[in-house]
Amino acid sequence: MINLIVGTNRPGNNSLKVAAQVEEIYRDLGVPLRVLDLAHLPQEIYLPSAYTVKPAGFEVFSDAVIHAHGLIVVTPEYNGSMPGVLKYFIDMLKFPESFCKRPVCFVGLSAGPWGAMRPIEELELVFGYRKAFVYPERVFLPLIQNMLNAQGRIVDAEFLGRLKSQAKGFIDFVERLDGVHLKENSQGRDHARELDQAGRMAAGTGGISKEV
Numbered sequence: 001m002i003n004l005i006v007g008t009n010r011p012g013n014n015s016l017k018v019a020a021q022v023e024e025i026y027r028d029l030g031v032p033l034r035v036l037d038l039a040h041l042p043q044e045i046y047l048p049s050a051y052t053v054k055p056a057g058f059e060v061f062s063d064a065v066i067h068a069h070g071l072i073v074v075t076p077e078y079n080g081s082m083p084g085v086l087k088y089f090i091d092m093l094k095f096p097e098s099f100c101k102r103p104v105c106f107v108g109l110s111a112g113p114w115g116a117m118r119p120i121e122e123l124e125l126v127f128g129y130r131k132a133f134v135y136p137e138r139v140f141l142p143l144i145q146n147m148l149n150a151q152g153r154i155v156d157a158e159f160l161g162r163l164k165s166q167a168k169g170f171i172d173f174v175e176r177l178d179g180v181h182l183k184e185n186s187q188g189r190d191h192a193r194e195l196d197q198a199g200r201m202a203a204g205t206g207g208i209s210k211e212v
Protein backbone atom coordinates (compact mmCIF):
# COMPACT_ATOMS: atom_id res chain seq x y z
CA MET A 1 0.00 0.00 0.00
CA ILE A 2 1.20 3.49 -0.82
CA ASN A 3 0.05 6.25 1.52
CA LEU A 4 -0.19 9.92 0.64
CA ILE A 5 0.36 12.63 3.27
CA VAL A 6 -1.43 15.93 2.68
CA GLY A 7 1.05 18.37 4.20
CA THR A 8 -1.28 21.04 5.59
CA ASN A 9 -4.41 21.43 7.69
CA ARG A 10 -5.41 24.83 6.27
CA PRO A 11 -9.21 24.85 5.67
CA GLY A 12 -9.98 24.72 1.94
CA ASN A 13 -6.35 24.02 1.06
CA ASN A 14 -5.27 23.35 -2.53
CA SER A 15 -2.98 20.54 -1.45
CA LEU A 16 -5.97 18.26 -0.85
CA LYS A 17 -7.25 19.01 -4.37
CA VAL A 18 -3.89 18.09 -5.85
CA ALA A 19 -3.76 15.01 -3.63
CA ALA A 20 -7.17 13.91 -4.96
CA GLN A 21 -5.87 14.12 -8.51
CA VAL A 22 -2.68 12.25 -7.61
CA GLU A 23 -4.86 9.57 -6.04
CA GLU A 24 -6.85 9.35 -9.29
CA ILE A 25 -3.64 8.94 -11.33
CA TYR A 26 -2.48 6.05 -9.13
CA ARG A 27 -5.95 4.46 -9.25
CA ASP A 28 -5.83 4.56 -13.07
CA LEU A 29 -2.48 2.76 -12.83
CA GLY A 30 -4.15 0.09 -10.66
CA VAL A 31 -2.62 1.25 -7.37
CA PRO A 32 -5.08 2.52 -4.75
CA LEU A 33 -3.68 5.08 -2.28
CA ARG A 34 -4.58 5.80 1.29
CA VAL A 35 -4.74 9.54 1.99
CA LEU A 36 -3.53 10.79 5.39
CA ASP A 37 -4.97 14.26 5.78
CA LEU A 38 -3.28 16.30 8.51
CA ALA A 39 -6.53 18.23 8.95
CA HIS A 40 -7.83 15.06 10.63
CA LEU A 41 -5.11 14.74 13.25
CA PRO A 42 -6.58 14.46 16.76
CA GLN A 43 -6.52 17.85 18.54
CA GLU A 44 -4.67 16.31 21.51
CA ILE A 45 -1.59 15.85 19.32
CA TYR A 46 -0.97 19.59 19.76
CA LEU A 47 -0.59 19.30 23.55
CA PRO A 48 3.03 19.48 24.79
CA SER A 49 2.45 16.12 26.48
CA ALA A 50 2.17 14.49 23.03
CA TYR A 51 5.98 14.40 22.80
CA THR A 52 5.94 11.67 25.43
CA VAL A 53 2.43 10.18 25.29
CA LYS A 54 0.66 10.03 21.94
CA PRO A 55 -3.14 10.43 21.93
CA ALA A 56 -5.11 7.33 20.91
CA GLY A 57 -6.33 8.91 17.68
CA PHE A 58 -2.77 9.37 16.42
CA GLU A 59 -2.06 5.66 16.14
CA VAL A 60 -4.01 5.36 12.89
CA PHE A 61 -1.60 7.89 11.33
CA SER A 62 1.61 6.51 12.80
CA ASP A 63 0.64 2.93 11.95
CA ALA A 64 -0.26 3.94 8.40
CA VAL A 65 3.22 5.41 7.94
CA ILE A 66 4.97 2.39 9.44
CA HIS A 67 3.01 -0.11 7.33
CA ALA A 68 3.29 1.80 4.06
CA HIS A 69 5.30 0.28 1.22
CA GLY A 70 5.85 3.84 0.05
CA LEU A 71 4.89 7.40 0.95
CA ILE A 72 3.93 10.36 -1.22
CA VAL A 73 4.11 13.79 0.41
CA VAL A 74 2.06 16.59 -1.16
CA THR A 75 3.33 19.82 0.37
CA PRO A 76 2.51 23.48 -0.12
CA GLU A 77 5.05 26.23 0.45
CA TYR A 78 4.50 28.35 3.55
CA ASN A 79 6.97 31.17 4.24
CA GLY A 80 9.61 29.64 2.00
CA SER A 81 9.39 26.33 3.81
CA MET A 82 7.14 23.40 4.60
CA PRO A 83 4.03 24.03 6.73
CA GLY A 84 4.73 23.86 10.45
CA VAL A 85 2.10 21.16 10.88
CA LEU A 86 3.91 18.87 8.44
CA LYS A 87 7.23 19.15 10.30
CA TYR A 88 5.37 18.70 13.59
CA PHE A 89 3.65 15.59 12.21
CA ILE A 90 7.06 14.17 11.25
CA ASP A 91 8.36 15.01 14.73
CA MET A 92 5.46 13.09 16.30
CA LEU A 93 6.13 9.88 14.33
CA LYS A 94 8.02 6.95 15.81
CA PHE A 95 11.79 7.18 15.57
CA PRO A 96 13.61 5.63 13.79
CA GLU A 97 11.30 3.11 12.15
CA SER A 98 8.83 5.50 10.48
CA PHE A 99 10.98 6.38 7.48
CA CYS A 100 14.02 4.12 7.64
CA LYS A 101 14.41 2.38 4.23
CA ARG A 102 10.92 3.56 3.23
CA PRO A 103 10.49 4.88 -0.33
CA VAL A 104 9.14 8.42 -0.50
CA CYS A 105 8.37 10.90 -3.26
CA PHE A 106 7.32 14.54 -3.26
CA VAL A 107 4.81 16.81 -4.99
CA GLY A 108 4.89 20.52 -4.19
CA LEU A 109 2.59 23.44 -4.89
CA SER A 110 2.86 27.15 -4.30
CA ALA A 111 1.31 30.48 -5.16
CA GLY A 112 4.74 31.65 -6.27
CA PRO A 113 6.79 30.57 -9.30
CA TRP A 114 8.92 27.78 -7.75
CA GLY A 115 6.24 25.19 -6.99
CA ALA A 116 7.47 24.52 -3.45
CA MET A 117 11.00 23.60 -4.50
CA ARG A 118 12.35 24.92 -1.17
CA PRO A 119 10.06 22.84 1.07
CA ILE A 120 10.68 19.75 -1.03
CA GLU A 121 14.43 20.18 -0.78
CA GLU A 122 14.08 20.65 2.98
CA LEU A 123 11.93 17.53 3.17
CA GLU A 124 14.54 15.60 1.20
CA LEU A 125 17.08 16.57 3.88
CA VAL A 126 14.75 15.48 6.67
CA PHE A 127 13.83 12.19 5.00
CA GLY A 128 17.46 11.62 4.06
CA TYR A 129 18.44 12.15 7.70
CA ARG A 130 15.77 9.62 8.64
CA LYS A 131 17.28 7.14 6.10
CA ALA A 132 14.31 7.04 3.73
CA PHE A 133 14.75 6.02 0.10
CA VAL A 134 14.06 9.35 -1.61
CA TYR A 135 12.69 9.01 -5.16
CA PRO A 136 14.54 11.62 -7.22
CA GLU A 137 11.77 12.73 -9.62
CA ARG A 138 9.99 15.62 -7.90
CA VAL A 139 6.94 17.50 -9.23
CA PHE A 140 6.72 21.25 -8.61
CA LEU A 141 3.37 22.94 -9.29
CA PRO A 142 3.88 26.74 -9.46
CA LEU A 143 1.19 29.44 -9.55
CA ILE A 144 -1.28 26.90 -8.26
CA GLN A 145 -4.09 29.48 -8.12
CA ASN A 146 -3.93 29.67 -11.93
CA MET A 147 -3.28 25.99 -12.51
CA LEU A 148 -6.43 24.71 -10.80
CA ASN A 149 -9.67 25.15 -12.75
CA ALA A 150 -13.07 25.96 -11.23
CA GLN A 151 -13.44 22.31 -10.24
CA GLY A 152 -10.08 22.37 -8.47
CA ARG A 153 -8.40 20.23 -11.11
CA ILE A 154 -5.13 20.52 -13.01
CA VAL A 155 -5.80 20.41 -16.74
CA ASP A 156 -2.39 21.52 -18.04
CA ALA A 157 -1.06 18.58 -20.08
CA GLU A 158 2.57 19.27 -19.23
CA PHE A 159 2.05 19.19 -15.46
CA LEU A 160 -0.38 16.27 -15.64
CA GLY A 161 2.27 14.42 -17.63
CA ARG A 162 4.84 15.10 -14.90
CA LEU A 163 2.50 13.77 -12.22
CA LYS A 164 1.82 10.63 -14.28
CA SER A 165 5.49 10.09 -15.05
CA GLN A 166 6.37 10.43 -11.36
CA ALA A 167 3.57 8.01 -10.39
CA LYS A 168 4.71 5.33 -12.88
CA GLY A 169 8.34 5.72 -11.83
CA PHE A 170 7.56 5.67 -8.12
CA ILE A 171 5.41 2.53 -8.38
CA ASP A 172 8.29 0.78 -10.14
CA PHE A 173 10.77 2.14 -7.54
CA VAL A 174 8.65 0.78 -4.65
CA GLU A 175 8.08 -2.57 -6.32
CA ARG A 176 11.76 -3.05 -7.01
CA LEU A 177 12.84 -2.03 -3.50
CA ASP A 178 10.20 -3.98 -1.62
CA GLY A 179 9.83 -6.92 -4.00
CA VAL A 180 6.05 -6.41 -3.98
CA HIS A 181 3.40 -6.05 -6.65
CA LEU A 182 1.15 -3.11 -5.95
CA LYS A 183 -1.15 -3.28 -8.95
CA GLU A 184 -4.52 -4.83 -8.07
CA ASN A 185 -4.90 -6.59 -11.41
CA SER A 186 -1.40 -8.13 -11.57
CA GLN A 187 -1.21 -11.90 -11.99
CA GLY A 188 0.85 -12.71 -8.93
CA ARG A 189 4.45 -11.76 -8.51
CA ASP A 190 6.74 -11.42 -11.47
CA HIS A 191 8.93 -14.51 -11.58
CA ALA A 192 12.05 -12.72 -12.78
CA ARG A 193 11.71 -10.14 -10.00
CA GLU A 194 11.25 -12.90 -7.43
CA LEU A 195 14.42 -14.56 -8.64
CA ASP A 196 16.20 -11.23 -8.55
CA GLN A 197 14.99 -10.57 -5.01
CA ALA A 198 15.95 -14.08 -3.90
CA GLY A 199 19.37 -13.60 -5.44
CA ARG A 200 19.88 -10.29 -3.69
CA MET A 201 18.79 -11.78 -0.38
CA ALA A 202 21.15 -14.71 -0.81
CA ALA A 203 23.93 -12.28 -1.56
CA GLY A 204 23.01 -10.31 1.54
CA THR A 205 22.29 -7.13 -0.40
CA GLY A 206 18.50 -7.17 -0.48
CA GLY A 207 15.83 -8.27 1.95
CA ILE A 208 14.67 -4.84 2.98
CA SER A 209 13.22 -4.92 6.44
CA LYS A 210 10.94 -2.23 7.82
CA GLU A 211 12.07 -2.99 11.37
CA VAL A 212 15.35 -1.55 12.61
Ligand SMILES: Cc1cc2nc3c(=O)[nH]c(=O)nc-3n(C[C@H](O)[C@H](O)[C@H](O)COP(=O)(O)O)c2cc1C
Nearest residue numbers: 008010013014015076077078079080109110111112
Ligand atom coordinates in the same frame (compact mmCIF):
# COMPACT_ATOMS: atom_id res chain seq x y z
C1 LIG B 1 0.90 30.71 5.91
C2 LIG B 1 1.11 30.73 4.43
C3 LIG B 1 2.36 31.04 3.93
C4 LIG B 1 2.58 31.02 2.56
N1 LIG B 1 3.85 31.27 2.08
C5 LIG B 1 4.10 31.14 0.75
C6 LIG B 1 5.43 31.27 0.26
O1 LIG B 1 6.38 31.47 0.98
N2 LIG B 1 5.62 31.12 -1.08
C7 LIG B 1 4.58 30.85 -1.93
O2 LIG B 1 4.82 30.72 -3.13
N3 LIG B 1 3.32 30.71 -1.47
C8 LIG B 1 3.05 30.84 -0.16
N4 LIG B 1 1.79 30.67 0.33
C9 LIG B 1 0.72 30.36 -0.60
C10 LIG B 1 0.50 28.86 -0.74
O3 LIG B 1 1.57 28.31 -1.45
C11 LIG B 1 -0.84 28.66 -1.42
O4 LIG B 1 -1.84 28.86 -0.42
C12 LIG B 1 -1.08 27.40 -2.12
O5 LIG B 1 -2.44 27.32 -2.44
C13 LIG B 1 -0.70 26.09 -1.44
O6 LIG B 1 -1.15 25.99 -0.13
P1 LIG B 1 -2.55 25.35 0.35
O7 LIG B 1 -2.45 23.88 0.16
O8 LIG B 1 -2.69 25.76 1.78
O9 LIG B 1 -3.66 25.93 -0.50
C14 LIG B 1 1.52 30.71 1.68
C15 LIG B 1 0.26 30.42 2.20
C16 LIG B 1 0.04 30.42 3.56
C17 LIG B 1 -1.31 30.03 4.09
